[in-house]
Amino acid sequence: MFNDDTLKKQQILEEQLMAAMKAMPAEAVPPPPPPVSNWSGIKLKPSYSPADIKDIGFQEIGIPGNFPFVRSNYPFHYQVEPMHMNQGYGFATTEETRQRREFLQQLGSRSQGGLVTAVMTLDLPTQRGLDPDNPAARGKVGECGCSFSTLDDFSEYFDGLDITKLFTALLAIDNALPINALFAAYIRDRRKENWADMWNLPCNLFHHQQFWDAAGYPPKTALKMSTELIKWHIDNMPRSCPGAFDGYNLGESGAPPAMEVAFAMAHTIAAIEECQKVGLDPNIVAAKYLGHPHACMNFFEEVAKLRATRRLWAKIMAQRFGCTSPDALRHKIVIAQTAGTELTAQEIYNNIIRITVMTMAGMMADIEGMWVVSYDEAISIPTEQAVKVCVRTYQILQEETDLPHVTDPLGGSYYVEWLTSEMEKEILKIMDEMDKRGGYLKCWESGWIRGQVQDAAFKRFKKLESGEAIKIGVNKYRIEETDPEANIYRRPIEVEEKAIERVRRYKANRNQEKVKAALEQVRIAAIKVDKEWPGSGGVLMPALVEAASAGATAGEMSKIMQENLGYGYFSG
Amino acid sequence: METKTKKRVLVTKSDQDAHEVSVRYLTQLLRDKGMEVIFTRYSIIDEVVKTAMEEDVDVIALSFYSSGLQYDTARLMELLKEQGLKDEIKVVIGGTISEGEKKELIKIGVDEVFMPGVGTLLDVVERVNA
Numbered sequence: 061m062f063n064d065d066t067l068k069k070q071q072i073l074e075e076q077l078m079a080a081m082k083a084m085p086a087e088a089v090p091p092p093p094p095p096v097s098n099w100s101g102i103k104l105k106p107s108y109s110p111a112d113i114k115d116i117g118f119q120e121i122g123i124p125g126n127f128p129f130v131r132s133n134y135p136f137h138y139q140v141e142p143m144h145m146n147q148g149y150g151f152a153t154t155e156e157t158r159q160r161r162e163f164l165q166q167l168g169s170r171s172q173g174g175l176v177t178a179v180m181t182l183d184l185p186t187q188r189g190l191d192p193d194n195p196a197a198r199g200k201v202g203e204c205g206c207s208f209s210t211l212d213d214f215s216e217y218f219d220g221l222d223i224t225k226l227f228t229a230l231l232a233i234d235n236a237l238p239i240n241a242l243f244a245a246y247i248r249d250r251r252k253e254n255w256a257d258m259w260n261l262p263c264n265l266f267h268h269q270q271f272w273d274a275a276g277y278p279p280k281t282a283l284k285m286s287t288e289l290i291k292w293h294i295d296n297m298p299r300s301c302p303g304a305f306d307g308y309n310l311g312e313s314g315a316p317p318a319m320e321v322a323f324a325m326a327h328t329i330a331a332i333e334e335c336q337k338v339g340l341d342p343n344i345v346a347a348k349y350l351g352h353p354h355a356c357m358n359f360f361e362e363v364a365k366l367r368a369t370r371r372l373w374a375k376i377m378a379q380r381f382g383c384t385s386p387d388a389l390r391h392k393i394v395i396a397q398t399a400g401t402e403l404t405a406q407e408i409y410n411n412i413i414r415i416t417v418m419t420m421a422g423m424m425a426d427i428e429g430m431w432v433v434s435y436d437e438a439i440s441i442p443t444e445q446a447v448k449v450c451v452r453t454y455q456i457l458q459e460e461t462d463l464p465h466v467t468d469p470l471g472g473s474y475y476v477e478w479l480t481s482e483m484e485k486e487i488l489k490i491m492d493e494m495d496k497r498g499g500y501l502k503c504w505e506s507g508w509i510r511g512q513v514q515d516a517a518f519k520r521f522k523k524l525e526s527g528e529a530i531k532i533g534v535n536k537y538r539i540e541e542t543d544p545e546a547n548i549y550r551r552p553i554e555v556e557e558k559a560i561e562r563v564r565r566y567k568a569n570r571n572q573e574k575v576k577a578a579l580e581q582v583r584i585a586a587i588k589v590d591k592e593w594p595g596s597g598g599v600l601m602p603a604l605v606e607a608a609s610a611g612a613t614a615g616e617m618s619k620i621m622q623e624n625l626g627y628g629y630f631s632g
Numbered sequence: 633m634e635t636k637t638k639k640r641v642l643v644t645k646s647d648q649d650a651h652e653v654s655v656r657y658l659t660q661l662l663r664d665k666g667m668e669v670i671f672t673r674y675s676i677i678d679e680v681v682k683t684a685m686e687e688d689v690d691v692i693a694l695s696f697y698s699s700g701l702q703y704d705t706a707r708l709m710e711l712l713k714e715q716g717l718k719d720e721i722k723v724v725i726g727g728t729i730s731e732g733e734k735k736e737l738i739k740i741g742v743d744e745v746f747m748p749g750v751g752t753l754l755d756v757v758e759r760v761n762a
Contacts (some may be wrong), residue, residue: 184648184698196675199703200648274647274673313653401653405749439728439748517653518660525754534749548730550702 061118062110070110098361100318102482108474116481120371124426124467128374130367130480131468132426133390138464143422144171144429145454146395148231150181150206151441152551153558154217157206163444167451171227171429172394175259178228179395179431180217181205181441187233189276189618192559201556203549204441205231208239209614210566214246223253229261229395234276234628236263237289238617241604244296249609255297261350261394262289264304270323271313271510275628276618279504284589285600285625287334292601294344301394303331303349308397311354314517317365318483320354322490323509325372326500332381338597342381343388351393355418355430357402362418363470364479366393366425372484393427403438407533411435412449419453426468430454440548563613570611578603578610579620586624639667641760642689644680646704647673651697654753655726658693661757677704681711684721691760696727709740724760 081089096104105112122128125135134141149164150157161178171177183205185197191209192201201207208214208230232239240262247255269275269282277285293302305328307320315323328349335345351369355362373391377383398418403411412435422430432453434446442450458464470476494503503509523529530536585603588596604617643659645652659669670687674680677700684692694705705725712718718741725737726746734745744759 184646184700188648190648196648198676199701199707200646200699203699272650273652274650309650313650405747514653514656518657521654521657521753525752548728548733 061113061116061121066110067114074109098479099316099356099358100361100365100483100486101316102318102361102479102486108478110474112474112478113481116477120481121471121477124471127378127389128371129390130371131471133370133392133428134426134467137426137467138423138458139467141172142170142458142464143427143454144177144227144394145169145432145451146171146177146179146227146229146429147431147433147447147450148179148181148229149442149447150183150231151204151549152202152206152555154206154208154213158217160444160447164447164451167448168455169451172259174225175227176221176225178226179261180208180228180230182231182235182239183207186235186239186614187231189235189238189615189622191613191615192556192563194615199556201559202551207555207559208232208242209563211242211246211250211608211611212562212566214242215250218246218251223247223251224257224259227259227261229263231263232614233263235614235618237285237601237604237621238608238614240289240293241601241617242608242614244605245608248605256299258297258299260293260297260300260302262293262300262302264289264302264306269628270327270504271310271315271513272628273510276622277628278626279501281590281625282628283331283334283501284593284597285621286331287338287340287594287597288589288600290331290335290345290348291338291340291598292605294340294348295598301348301350301392303328303345305349305351305353305391307351307353308395309354310513311356311399312401313513314401314515314520315354315513316516317354317356317358317361318486319490319512319516321365321369321372321483322487322494323513324353325369325376325487326491326494326503329376329380330500334594337594342377343383343385346377346381346383346388347385349391350395351391351427352395352397353393354399355396355421356399357414357417359417359421359424360476360479361483362421363425364476364483366396366422366427367476367480368484368487369393371480372487393422393425394429395431396422396427396429397431398422398433400433400437403433403435404531404534405438406538408435408438410533411438412453415450416453416457419457420463423457423463424470436547443547443549566611567613574610575607575612575616578607579612579616582607582612582617582620583624586621590625639691639761640670640687640689641667641691641693642670642672642680642684642687643693643695644672644674644683645695646677646698646700647675649696649698649700651695655693655695658695658726658753658756661753662760665757665761667761677707678711680708681715681717685715685717689721691722691724693724693726693756693760696725696729698728701725701727701729701733705737705742706740709742713741722760724756726756 093106124132149160184200190197230239290302293300305324307324310320332345370391374389398415432450434442436446581603585599589600659671662669722743724744729747737745
């Protein structure tokens with residue numbers, strides 16, 4: 061990066077400084093600062109200079125919009141395309157959720173190219189593959205998300221909306237395949253429209269898989285199902301992005317930034333390899349992966365992490381998978397989500413400041429979009445007042461400050477470039493460790509991944525308990541005060557009763573023989589996925605779309621898949 | 633016959649809710665304090681009473697960060713009453729719970745309720761152990 065002359069000059073300056081300090085009386089010499097490490101464990105110096113980045117080749121940094129895209133995916137960015145506002149929403153019924161979407165639009169919320177964000181949070185039973193009338197859904201329908209299980213639910217929410225102007229993501233987790241099958245059947249059969257026109261981001265079931273102790277499917281099965289989801293969308297909805305590079309949920313569970321990226325990257329590599337087995341081209345698959353990282357309070361660590369992720373992605377896709385398409389080499393970080401774990405229930409308005417810092421880290425790393433969470437996240441799903449502040453956060457940063465004027469404004473900083481490289485090395489170190497332990501799948505199946513995440517989470521708790529990690533108003537400067545009554549949203553019980561009634565009516569008023577026959581085809585396809593993989597790749601999603609079309613509910617489809625593909629299990 | 637010396641605690645949470653970090657940490661703190669902890673995820677709240685009986689626990693600790701608080705707790709207390717265990721087993725509930733809901737929970741017989749921002753996990757350990 062620097063010629064010998066510059067490095068020599070720097071060395072002289074440092075020597076002069078040391079000599080001057082030595083000449084000072086001992087009591088006048090400032091004490092050395094205490095050692096500091098970031099959350100990923102990288103030791104930091106009090107300041108950085110050209111010597112720290114002398115070994116980083118210029119090609120490693122380059123210019124915005126060029127390989128390896130560390131500085132940005134684009135030569136210019138926020139100057140012409142503001143950060144996408146991809147915050148999720150959804151609660152009670154489709155009606156309340158529709159009202160929330162209209163409120164967000166009224167505030168000026170927009171996704172890529174002005175698309176309307178329809179990142180739909182679905183309730184826990186839906187995420188789990190349970191219809192509202194399932195006994196395990198009792199008390200949980202419509203509370204922390206919207207309940208979706210039938211074509212009627214899709215009609216109620218999407219009728220009248222121009223699907224080509226929506227950026228949809230139905231957060232269905234374990235239920236991802238049936239919910240997206242219902243969506244596809246709704247578009248084709250009820251709307252009589254071409255699903256190829258949609259911008260769908262079908263939430264991949266991996267969001268919780270790697271570390272959750274109650275995941276819906278066993279690891280190998282989940283990889284196959286992810287492949288089914290990706291293949292169907294590539295073949296049918298070419299604008300969609302069915303791959304999820306999910307670090308957010310890892311981060312929320314406790315993984316520090318470098319670990320988060322290492323696990324998400326290792327997962328993505330395994331998932332792309334699985335896609336290759338069913339004949340998909342990595343050039344296409346890699347382009348269909350969108351980033352959903354975590355953004356915590358360590359501003360520079362997050363900036364460096366996001367930049368390092370883009371560079372590492374470009375290198376891995378080029379070197380390991382031989383990708384050449386620019387779309388595949390660019391890792392598009394579309395939904396970085398500000399950390400819920402950083403927010404506090406005490407003095408909740410302080411969270412607005414925390415969220416602003418985390419959002420700025422995303423902007424300074426020049427990412428495509430974010431999910432800015434609401435300040436009341438520690439106590440409830442967002443109120444209208446809280447989501448208004450979210451939308452205003454993006455807008456104020458974009459339109460009232462000079463942040464968007466220059467792409468990658470931190471590029472070239474000795475510290476940021478050094479830290480970006482160190483984060484990359486740390487991520488690779490963890491990935492190497494996984495290789496030594498028998499590879500990603502083994503680390504997942506044995507519970508090693510979740511063990512690592514849990515250990516990190518516990519370390520953080522201990523630091524908060526001891527005061528080594530600080531939360532203002534919680535473990536420092538705390539004052540005893542009566543906070544105003546927490547406004548915790550609970551949906552009225554009628555929402556659940558209505559949903560149960562609706563799904564029962566739906567099941568009663570359909571051609572039962574047709575449904576039975578279609579579900580039998582799902583069963584056959586699931587067995588083929590289980591026994592004849594990868595030769596059977598691509599058989600499951602079409603069978604699910606036809607079952608949805610015949611009137612099967614999401615819960616019925618999920619049940620058949622679990623019965624034939626297995627349930628998740630606790631490990632580690 | 634073996635004499636029960638250590639306090640036995642069933643820590644549990646719905647298998648639909650992924651907000652599990654704190655509750656898992658709580659299990660560790662309870663173990664550090666010398667208690668025997670059984671940690672489960674339940675599909676239906678009815679399973680919790682069955683497990684509590686099989687494991688002969690002194691305390692049931694439930695965590696709610698998402699949904700199900702009202703239905704699951706009411707059903708739990710009803711089942712404990714049916715089994716004549718309401719006075720035998722202490723019930724501790726924590727999570728995103730409002731002051732008004734806390735009052736309701738105490739009314740139906742819940743022993744301890746921990747709301748967001750009130751106290752720490754160490755306080756929870758103390759109350760469980762009390």
